Amino acid sequence: MDSAVLLRSAHATIGRFPALAGVDLELAPGELVVLEGPNGAGKTSVLRACAGLLPLTGGEGTVLGYDLRRDLVAVRPLVGYLGHAPALYDELTVSENVRFAVRAAGAASSAVPDVLARVGLSGRLARTPAGRLSAGQRRRAALASVLVRRPALWLLDEPHAAFDAEGRRLLSTVMCEARDGGSGVLVASHEPAEVLPLADRVVTMVGGRAQGSRRGGRRRVVPGGVHVA
Amino acid sequence: MSAVTTWSARRAWVVRATGLAGVVGMAFTVWLGLWITPPDKVQGNLVRLVYLHPPVAWVALYLAFGLAVLGSLLWLWPRTRNDSWDRLAGAAMEVGVVFTALTLVTGSLWGRPTWGVWWAWDARLTSTALLLVLQLGYLALRRVASEPEPRARRCAIGAVIAAVDVPIVHFSVDWWRTLHQGATVLNANLSPTIHGAMAWTLLLGFVSMTLVFAWMVSVRYRIATLADVAADRSMQQALAERWAEGMPEAPVEEEGGVPAGVGP
Amino acid sequence: MWRDALLVVGKDLRIEARSRVVVNQVAPFAVLVLLLFAFALGPDRSPMAHAAPGLFWVAVLFCALLAVQRSFAVESGEGTRDGLRLSGLDPAGIFLGKTAAVTVQLLLLEVLLTVGVVLLFGNGVRSVGALVLTSVLGTAGLAAVGTLYGALSSGLRVRETLLPLLLLPVAAPVLLAGTRAWQAALGIGTSTSGNPWTSVLVVFAAVYLALGCVIYGPLLEAM
Numbered sequence: 001m002d003s004a005v006l007l008r009s010a011h012a013t014i015g016r017f018p019a020l021a022g023v024d025l026e027l028a029p030g031e032l033v034v035l036e037g038p039n040g041a042g043k044t045s046v047l048r049a050c051a052g053l054l055p056l057t058g059g060e061g062t063v064l065g066y067d068l069r070r071d072l073v074a075v076r077p078l079v080g081y082l083g084h085a086p087a088l089y090d091e092l093t094v095s096e097n098v099r100f101a102v103r104a105a106g107a108a109s110s111a112v113p114d115v116l117a118r119v120g121l122s123g124r125l126a127r128t129p130a131g132r133l134s135a136g137q138r139r140r141a142a143l144a145s146v147l148v149r150r151p152a153l154w155l156l157d158e159p160h161a162a163f164d165a166e167g168r169r170l171l172s173t174v175m176c177e178a179r180d181g182g183s184g185v186l187v188a189s190h191e192p193a194e195v196l197p198l199a200d201r202v203v204t205m206v207g208g209r210a211q212g213s214r215r216g217g218r219r220r221v222v223p224g225g226v227h228v229a
Numbered sequence: 230m231s232a233v234t235t236w237s238a239r240r241a242w243v244v245r246a247t248g249l250a251g252v253v254g255m256a257f258t259v260w261l262g263l264w265i266t267p268p269d270k271v272q273g274n275l276v277r278l279v280y281l282h283p284p285v286a287w288v289a290l291y292l293a294f295g296l297a298v299l300g301s302l303l304w305l306w307p308r309t310r311n312d313s314w315d316r317l318a319g320a321a322m323e324v325g326v327v328f329t330a331l332t333l334v335t336g337s338l339w340g341r342p343t344w345g346v347w348w349a350w351d352a353r354l355t356s357t358a359l360l361l362v363l364q365l366g367y368l369a370l371r372r373v374a375s376e377p378e379p380r381a382r383r384c385a386i387g388a389v390i391a392a393v394d395v396p397i398v399h400f401s402v403d404w405w406r407t408l409h410q411g412a413t414v415l416n417a418n419l420s421p422t423i424h425g426a427m428a429w430t431l432l433l434g435f436v437s438m439t440l441v442f443a444w445m446v447s448v449r450y451r452i453a454t455l456a457d458v459a460a461d462r463s464m465q466q467a468l469a470e471r472w473a474e475g476m477p478e479a480p481v482e483e484e485g486g487v488p489a490g491v492g493p
Numbered sequence: 494m495w496r497d498a499l500l501v502v503g504k505d506l507r508i509e510a511r512s513r514v515v516v517n518q519v520a521p522f523a524v525l526v527l528l529l530f531a532f533a534l535g536p537d538r539s540p541m542a543h544a545a546p547g548l549f550w551v552a553v554l555f556c557a558l559l560a561v562q563r564s565f566a567v568e569s570g571e572g573t574r575d576g577l578r579l580s581g582l583d584p585a586g587i588f589l590g591k592t593a594a595v596t597v598q599l600l601l602l603e604v605l606l607t608v609g610v611v612l613l614f615g616n617g618v619r620s621v622g623a624l625v626l627t628s629v630l631g632t633a634g635l636a637a638v639g640t641l642y643g644a645l646s647s648g649l650r651v652r653e654t655l656l657p658l659l660l661l662p663v664a665a666p667v668l669l670a671g672t673r674a675w676q677a678a679l680g681i682g683t684s685t686s687g688n689p690w691t692s693v694l695v696v697f698a699a700v701y702l703a704l705g706c707v708i709y710g711p712l713l714e715a716m
Contacts (some may be wrong), residue, residue, distance in 0.1 A: 087577075088573070091567070390641050441496065
C-alpha cells in the first residue's frame with residue numbers, strides 16, 4: 001500500500017534557518033506515529049511540510065500520493081492540520097466557523113451539528129462567537145473543523161495543550177478512530193503519558209532530523225501471534 | 230534553489246569593458262553635444278538637452294522597467310523560476326529609479342525655459358512621476374525584511390501589478406491633459422532637416438546611456454549575487470550547526486531501531 | 494470558483510455585520526474627510542462644489558485603504574492564514590469573494606459620501622445613472638487592486654505603512670477617470686461626456702479582476 005507520508009532526506013528552511021535538515025520518515029495509512037523531541041527539533045516543521053504549508057528545499061516528499069515538490073497545493077485540502085493557533089474567525093460563531101470550513105472543503109454541512117455535539121460545543125456554545133471562547137474551547141472548535149472534513153491524514157501539533165481531562169479523552173478517541181478508519185495520524189507531542197499508549201511508532205527528532213524510531217505502546221496481534229511494531 | 234556562483238574573469242572583463250565604453254561614450258556625447266553640434270533655430274542652445282534627456286528617458290521608461298517586469302515574470306513562471314531573475318528584476322528596478330528621477334530632473338530643466346515653470350502638469354511628466362512612485366513602492370517592498378523566497382514572490386507579483394497599471398496610467402493621463410508641445414522633443418528634432426552631427430550625437434547618447442545602464446545593472450546584480458553567496462555559506466554553516474544539535478544525545482540507531490524497553 | 498467566491502463574500506460580510514468596524518469607524522472617517530475638505534476649501538460653496546468630484550474620489554481612496562486593511566486584518570491571524578490556504582478554496586474564488594465584500598462595503602460608504610457631497614458642497618446631480626455606473630465600476634477596480642495589495646502586504650509587520658504606498662499610485666487612474674466621469678454626471682465645468690472616462694474605469698476593473706484571478710494562487714503563498 002502507498003504510504004500516507006514518505007519523506008526522504010527532506011530539507012526545508014524558514015528564512016535562512018534549516019528547520020528540516022534531512023528528515024526520513026514514513027507513515028502508513030492506518031498508522032499512528034508520535035514525533036517526540038526537544039523544542040526546536042523540527043516537529044512542527046515536519047507537520048507543516050506534510051500539510052503543504054512549508055515547501056521542501058531539498059530531498060523528496062510524498063503525501064497521500066502527491067509530490068510535495070510539485071503538488072504542494074493539492075495536498076492541503078486532504079489533510080487535517082491542527083496547529084498551535086486555531087484557524088477561527090473571532091467574530092463568527094463556532095457553528096459558522098465549522099460550517100465555513102466544511103463548505104470550503106466542498107463537503108455537505110449536514111454533519112456539523114453532530115460533530116459539534118461530539119466535541120462538546122453544542123447548544124449555546126455553538127452560537128457563541130469564537131473570540132469569546134476559552135483556549136480549550138477554541139481547540140475543541142478547531143478540532144471540530146478538522147473532524148468534520150474527515151481527512152485522510154491527520155497532522156496534530158501538541159494537540160493536548162489546553163485540553164481538560166475530558167477533552168484529552170475525546171482527543172484520544174478521535175485519534176484512534178481516525179487511525180482505525182484507515183487515516184494516517186502524525187502527532188507531535190511532549191506528553192508521552194497521553195500519546196505513547198496509542199502510538200504504533202515513536203520517532204525521535206533532534207536537530208531537524210529523525211534520529212531514531214521505536215515501537216509505541218500499542219501492540220497489535222497479527223495471525224501467528226507475533227508482535228509487530 | 231539554484232547554486233550561486235561568482236563571476237568568471239571573462240565575464241568580469243566584459244562588464245568592465247561595457248562600463249568603460251559607456252562612460253567614454255557619454256564623455257563624447259557631452260563634447261559633441263556642447264561644442265560640436267550647432268544650436269537649434271527655434272530652441273537655441275536648449276536643444277542640447279536633447280542628447281541627454283531622451284536617452285535617459287528611454288533607459289528609465291522602457292529598458293529598466295521592461296527588464297524588471299520581464300525578470301519578475303520569468304521568476305513567477307514555474308518553468309523558468311530561478312533566483313537570478315529575482316536579482317535581475319531588483320537590480321534593474323533599482324537602477325531604473327535613478328534614471329526615472331534623472332528623466333524628471335532633465336525634463337524639468339528643459340521645461341523651465343520652455344514653459345516658464347519647473348513643473349507643468351503635462352501628461353508625460355505626470356505619468357513619469359507616477360512611474361517613479363510605483364518604482365519606489367517596489368523598492369520599499371524589496372527592502373522589507375523577509376525570507377528570500379517569499380520576498381522574491383512578493384516583489385515579482387508587486388512588479389506585475391504595477392506593470393499592468395502603466396499603460397492605463399499612460400492613456401488616462403494622456404487624456405487628462407496633453408500640454409506637451411509638439412509630439413515630443415525627440416520627434417521634433419529627428420526630422421529629416423536635422424543637422425547630421427545632431428543625429429549622430431543623439432544616437433551616441435542612446436548607445437552610451439544604454440551601456441552605462443547595462444554596466445550599472447551588472448554591478449548591482451553582482452552585489453546581489455555575492456550577498457546570496459554569503460547567505461548560502463552561512464546556510465551551510467547553519468545546517469552543520471543544526472546537525473550538531475543532535476550530537477550530544479546518546480547515539481540512537483536510525484529507522485526501525487531498538488524498541489524501547491526491550492533488552493536482555 | 495463562483496461557489497467559493499460566494500462563500501468568502503458571505504463570510505466577510507457576516508464578520509463585518511458582527512464587528513461593524515466599517516460602519517462604526519470607516520463611515521465616520523469618511524464624513525470627517527468631507528468636513529476637512531470643507532475646512533480646507535470653504536467656506537465659499539463654489540470652490541467646494543467645483544472640487545466635489547475629486548474630493549469624493551480621494552475620500553473613497555482613503556476609505557478603500559481602511560476597508561482593505563480591515564479585510565486582511567481578519568485573515569492575518571496565525572491560524573486563519575494557514576486555514577485559508579488549507580481550506581481547499583479556489584484562490585480565484587477567494588480573490589473574487591474578498592473583492593466583492595470590499596466593493597459592497599465601499600459602495601455603502603459611497604452612498605453616504607454622495608449624500609454628503611450633495612448636502613455639504615451643494616452640488617446638483619445631472620445624471621443619477623451615470624453617477625451610479627461610474628461609482629460601481631471605479632469601486633470594483635479599486636477593490637480588486639486593493640485586495641491584491643492587501644494580500645501582498647498582509648503577512649508583513651510593516652503592512653500599515655506599506656499598503657498606502659503601493660495602492661495609492663496604482664489607483665491613480667481610478668481617481669482621474671472617476672473624477673472626470675463624476676464631473677460629467679454632476680454637470681460641473683465644461684465637460685460634456687463622461688464616456689471615455691467610464692471606459693477607463695471598465696478597463697481598469699477588468700484588468701485587475703482578471704489579473705487577480707490568475708495571480709492569487711501564487712500570492713496566497715506569500716501571505
